[in-house]
Amino acid sequence: MSKVALVTGGGSGIGRACALTLGRNGYHVVVAGRRLEALEETVGLIGETGASAIAADITNPDEVDALYHTIKGDHGRLDVLFNNAGNNVPAAPIGDIPVEDFLKVINVNLTGAFIAARGAFNLMREQSPQGGRIINNGSISAAVPRPGSAPYTSSKHAITGMTRSISLDGRPYNIACGQIDIGNAASDMTTQMGSGVPQADLSIKPEPVMDVQHVADSVLHMANLPLSANVQFMTVMASSMPFIGRG
Numbered sequence: 001m002s003k004v005a006l007v008t009g010g011g012s013g014i015g016r017a018c019a020l021t022l023g024r025n026g027y028h029v030v031v032a033g034r035r036l037e038a039l040e041e042t043v044g045l046i047g048e049t050g051a052s053a054i055a056a057d058i059t060n061p062d063e064v065d066a067l068y069h070t071i072k073g074d075h076g077r078l079d080v081l082f083n084n085a086g087n088n089v090p091a092a093p094i095g096d097i098p099v100e101d102f103l104k105v106i107n108v109n110l111t112g113a114f115i116a117a118r119g120a121f122n123l124m125r126e127q128s129p130q131g132g133r134i135i136n137n138g139s140i141s142a143a144v145p146r147p148g149s150a151p152y153t154s155s156k157h158a159i160t161g162m163t164r165s166i167s168l169d170g171r172p173y174n175i176a177c178g179q180i181d182i183g184n185a186a187s188d189m190t191t192q193m194g195s196g197v198p199q200a201d202l203s204i205k206p207e208p209v210m211d212v213q214h215v216a217d218s219v220l221h222m223a224n225l226p227l228s229a230n231v232q233f234m235t236v237m238a239s240s241m242p243f244i245g246r247g
Helices: 013-022 036-046 060-073 101-125 149-175 188-194 213-224
Strands: 003-008 026-034 051-055 081-084 132-137 175-183 231-235
Touching: 003 013, 003 060, 003 101, 013 026, 013 036, 013 081, 013 213, 026 036, 036 051, 051 060, 060 101, 081 101, 081 213, 101 132, 101 149, 101 175, 132 149, 132 213, 149 175, 175 213, 188 231, 213 231
Parallel strands: 003 026, 003 081, 026 051, 081 132, 132 175, 175 231
Antiparallel strands: none
8 A cells, every 4th residue: 555645835846846756656645735736737747546636725724634634534644744835035134024025934934834744743643553754844044044035044944943843742653753954956946046146245156956856866765764763854955055165
């Protein structure tokens, strides 16, 4: 019987790449997000026997509860959550960032991630056999932010704390929680890397990117571990990007 994985934000970018890789390696993948059409495109790439799409806004607790209710009804359990959905706003100094923009990022990247993890935790705790794995999508920005990134950096720094907390909460229930921090994976969000992005010295320079498949392969490795082992934190990044020595 296939293991069941849920990928939030599975309609594009990193989420789609990870869903495809999980689906091609023995998982039934449930992809969730707000745009059903994009989710169905992902399902089409995997094949309907190995994937399903459920439209849900992870910032809406009722929709997330319904998502997990459907997963339980259709599959009886959940083995892996890739807690991936996120957003961002244009870069700006903190004094120029509207409060509404900060709240928009926090609402998805932190509150939404909490709601998704909470639902997965409850299902994994209740199911038999008990247990499962939660993989949070963090960011190297939590430790080495770019200029003008206060909302995004704050949200991802908080994710690191949440990952540690879930790891402790999950121990009595055989629930493992880890985090992948990604640097410059090629996607729609990194198209500007080639033309230049802000550096710590306030210059604008192009940066290298890596194939998003390396992220997907890393998530698959984390997902495939037995629950007696865990990748607590993993950083996967373009080798020559300004991370080590940034600033």
